[in-house]
Amino acid sequence: MNNKQLAELFKAVSAALEVKGEDKFKIKAYDEVASAIEHSSSEVKDLWDDGQLQEIPGVGASIAGHLDELFRKGKVAHFESIFRGLPPAMFELLNVPGIGPKTAFKLCQELRIKDPKTALLKLEKAAKQGKIRLEDRMLLPFAWELAEKIITYLQKKHPKDRIDPLGSLRRKTATVGDIDLAVATKNAKEVIEDFLHCPGIKEVVVSGKNTARVIHQNGRQIDLKTMEPGAYGALLQHFTGSKQHNIHLREIAQKKGLSLSEYGIKKGKKISKYATEEAFYRALGMEWIPPELREDSGEIEAAQNTKLPQLVELGAIKGDLHLHSNFPIETSHDEGSSSIETLMEKGKKLGYEYLGFSEHNPSFSKHSQKQIIDILKRKKETIDKINYSRGKKLLIHAFNGLEIDIKPDGRLAIPEEGFKFLDFAIASVHSSFKMNRQAMTKRVLKALQHPKIKIFGHPTGRKLGEREGYELDWEQVFSFCQKRNIWLEINAWPNRLDLTDVLVHEAVKNGVKMIICTDSHQVDHMDLMEYGVAVARRGWATKNDIMNTMSYNQFIKALKGGE
DNA sequence: GCCGTTTTCGGCCCGACTGTTTTCAGTCG
Numbered sequence: 001m002n003n004k005q006l007a008e009l010f011k012a013v014s015a016a017l018e019v020k021g022e023d024k025f026k027i028k029a030y031d032e033v034a035s036a037i038e039h040s041s042s043e044v045k046d047l048w049d050d051g052q053l054q055e056i057p058g059v060g061a062s063i064a065g066h067l068d069e070l071f072r073k074g075k076v077a078h079f080e081s082i083f084r085g086l087p088p089a090m091f092e093l094l095n096v097p098g099i100g101p102k103t104a105f106k107l108c109q110e111l112r113i114k115d116p117k118t119a120l121l122k123l124e125k126a127a128k129q130g131k132i133r134l135e136d137r138m139l140l141p142f143a144w145e146l147a148e149k150i151i152t153y154l155q156k157k158h159p160k161d162r163i164d165p166l167g168s169l170r171r172k173t174a175t176v177g178d179i180d181l182a183v184a185t186k187n188a189k190e191v192i193e194d195f196l197h198c199p200g201i202k203e204v205v206v207s208g209k210n211t212a213r214v215i216h217q218n219g220r221q222i223d224l225k226t227m228e229p230g231a232y233g234a235l236l237q238h239f240t241g242s243k244q245h246n247i248h249l250r251e252i253a254q255k256k257g258l259s260l261s262e263y264g265i266k267k268g269k270k271i272s273k274y275a276t277e278e279a280f281y282r283a284l285g286m287e288w289i290p291p292e293l294r295e296d297s298g299e300i301e302a303a304q305n306t307k308l309p310q311l312v313e314l315g316a317i318k319g320d321l322h323l324h325s326n327f328p329i330e331t332s333h334d335e336g337s338s339s340i341e342t343l344m345e346k347g348k349k350l351g352y353e354y355l356g357f358s359e360h361n362p363s364f365s366k367h368s369q370k371q372i373i374d375i376l377k378r379k380k381e382t383i384d385k386i387n388y389s390r391g392k393k394l395l396i397h398a399f400n401g402l403e404i405d406i407k408p409d410g411r412l413a414i415p416e417e418g419f420k421f422l423d424f425a426i427a428s429v430h431s432s433f434k435m436n437r438q439a440m441t442k443r444v445l446k447a448l449q450h451p452k453i454k455i456f457g458h459p460t461g462r463k464l465g466e467r468e469g470y471e472l473d474w475e476q477v478f479s480f481c482q483k484r485n486i487w488l489e490i491n492a493w494p495n496r497l498d499l500t501d502v503l504v505h506e507a508v509k510n511g512v513k514m515i516i517c518t519d520s521h522q523v524d525h526m527d528l529m530e531y532g533v534a535v536a537r538r539g540w541a542t543k544n545d546i547m548n549t550m551s552y553n554q555f556i557k558a559l560k561g562g563e
Numbered sequence: 564g565c566c567g568t569t570t571t572c573g574g575c576c577c578g579a580c581t582g583t584t585t586t587c588a589g590t591c592g
Contacts, residue, residue, distance in 0.1 A: 025575055029564040060565050098581090100590050167592075180592090238577090243592060250576040255569090261577055 003037050006044055010034035012091045015101035016082045032058040035244050039297050041506040089119035137175035139494040141531050147179050150198050157194050161185040166239040170291045172534035174497040180223045184232035195224045233274035238262035244296035292537040311537040314530050316549040321356030322517030327379055331360035338523040346523050348396050353552040358401035358426050361413045369415045380421040399423040408432040410446030419452045424559055428457030437471035448486050458491040458498040478510040487515045487547050492532030504539020515547040
């Protein structure tokens with residue numbers, strides 16, 4: 001059972017307790033463990049192996065005992081008795097906004113929903129036409145782009161007001177629900193009026209003195225909240241979340257006799273206002289915490305001890321090593337559509353010192369070995385020519401890379417002789433995703449042994465909204481990569497964002513180096529780098545953890561160092 | 564069920580919205 005499944009289980013236990021009218025603090029306890037597991041950077045099963053279950057925040061003797069029973073016997077007698085008498089289908093309904101445990105239980109009874117698999121369908125039918133909106137979240141880059149358009153529009157009209165995104169958007173999680181924005185202004189009325197008339201707004205849902213909600217023509221809901229500048233810090237902090245982060249902060253405040261809300265910090269009846277988040281956090285005795293870290297995964301303790309990491313920034317990135325040009329490489333996967341020259345020009349504009357052209361390997365089944373080698377040789381000649389023609393005053397260097405399939409047996413999909421044309425290669429899994437954890441780990445580690453492989457591409461293989469990643473023994477992968485100096489890719493492609501933030505954090509703790517790449521198939525995709533950087537930041541990565549923050553001179557040494 | 568330099572017992576985050584059970588329970592962020 002992996003962390004995701006465990007988190008689901010604990011959420012279900014919490015919901016079941018709620019339906020049964022158990023003590024609300026017991027419910028909260030299970031809920032908090034669910035959340036802690038969801039954000040845990042270690043596999044709970046591994047912690048169990050090492051006898052460290054109580055390292056998980058909120059896990060005490062009792063829950064540790066249940067987990068132990070779960071891993072030993074595959075089920076927990078206590079949980080089974082909690083679930084007794086409840087329809088399994090109700091837990092499927094909990095993902096629908098507005099439906100909590102009690103409503104889910106009632107619906108299952110009233111509508112006679114029994115089968116978990118068809119529960120949502122049945123509910124939808126019952127709810128006549130589309131009154132119930134199933135949770136579908138937006139990929140971060142698209143949400144960000146939409147928010148930016150509105151912010152830009154409003155900023156132009158109100159140049160002196162500060163405007164920020166809120167919630168998961170500001171924390172830059174991989175997917176975002178609704179878009180929330182905040183404005184610090186003395187002219188709330190005018191700001192809201194302009195908000196209602198932003199281009200692309202289809203419908204006004206509500207509009208009040210300080211807040212408004214609209215529907216964008218793409219169907220997304222956008223909320224705006226305004227606050228006087230003198231009290232803006234608390235609003236910004238409150239609605240940025242995360243929920244767990246805020247709960248933890250309020251517990252700390254409570255112990256100091258303080259009470260936190262979106263309006264400020266209350267002591268007795270007196271409320272203090274804060275213009276900035278910095279002042280707000282300072283009043284609680286800690287450093288300002290970058291939004292990307294606000295998940296209650298240790299950032300609050302770090303901020304109290306002035307031990308927050310210096311997170312990597314977009315401006316520190318010096319190159320992009322995973323680019324698919326339109327070089328005719330005759331691959332069976334997607335080819336890029338922009339020329340090497342076009343990508344080089346763009347790289348220069350972005351201030352990079354080097355790029356890596358890492359097209360997919362030539363199709364293995366449609367070519368003879370000799371044909372593959374010929375193609376690879378031609379590509380090397382092309383790259384050499386480009387580097388040479390730029391003379392000695394190289395503004396930007398082109399590395400000759402390749403993204404090579406890891407076949408199911410762990411072999412790499414080009415003949416050994418082809419490697420000599422490459423400066424480096426990325427190894428990626430593009431097939432047979434459903435192997436078990438042990439077999440998949442063996443497969444991947446075999447591929448990563450080749451001296452030309454420097455990067456493990458999109459390591460979890462997940463595609464948001466499409467499929468979960470394959471299973472890997474991360475402890476083994478981290479240990480291997482750390483020893484052999486293999487870099488894990490943080491792939492910035494919108495529906496990948498892979499490594500995940502949680503695994504980045506784990507990699508950082510294990511001293512494993514990473515590299516942020518866009519996987520561009522077209523020149524404009526190179527702008528997606530910022531989203532990869534966001535994932536790195538959410539995983540506590542500093543400049544030193546990320547290889548492509550190195551200057552060209554350092555980087556070329558690092559490339560050769562591993563051979 | 565968890566947790567602790569104010570507590571090993573007695574606490575456990577805050578405010579707002581929604582709908583309809585007009586005084587509150589359920590849900591959310």
